[in-house]
Amino acid sequence: MRIYILYGFGILLCVSGVGYLAAEYIKYLSEPGKLACLGLATAMFALFGKYFDERGW
């Protein structure tokens, strides 16, 4: 149980770190760049969803 809490904590830190870096970097992006990133992020989450769906999670 404790190991899962540690995993959860680690994942949370990773996600928040990536989120922070993305928020910092996005300031320097042009409008088309932001739009492309949004599209790619949406596609990425959709494909991850499909992947886990196919794996039966």
Next chain:
Amino acid sequence: MVAKNRANLYLYLALICFAGILAIFVVDGYLGIYDTAYVTVGEREQKIEAYSWQEPWVKEQGYGIGTSWVEAVFFKYEIDNRTLATYEADVEASVWKSGVKIMQLLDENVSVPPFKVVTLDWRLQAEDLEETGIVAGESGEYTVRITLGELERKIVVSYYAPVSGYPEKIPPQSVPVPEPVR
């Protein structure tokens, strides 16, 4: 087997999307020409970041700073070339009032090597403005326009008239001090 391959295909496509996001961050976000201005009035330095110029109100109205006539305004303009080629451009800084150019502060051709930073300095002081016929001491706004190639940046310098301080201290009238009662 087919289902597993399809699942892996989704995973690879998702990873390609992630790589695409990172590529956009690097190419669109990091690479390019970045200009940062530092404006110092008195002891305070204000940094105008490269992305600040894109803010709608800065784009339309210019970045505002306030100063008094006795303080010179020091400008430091950094051009950061984050491209693989040498960047060459004309840099011009001038003072404008009501759409009329009043004076030139800087006119230089800069050449910035790849992944290097070049800094330009100039200053704006009341004496220089007075030479153009402006009466110092009155409140007024002046626009410092910085052009870098085809880019134009605006910094609005607001001069404020000296505020009268507290009234002069009136010396107390001397009155005889009564003797203490015993």
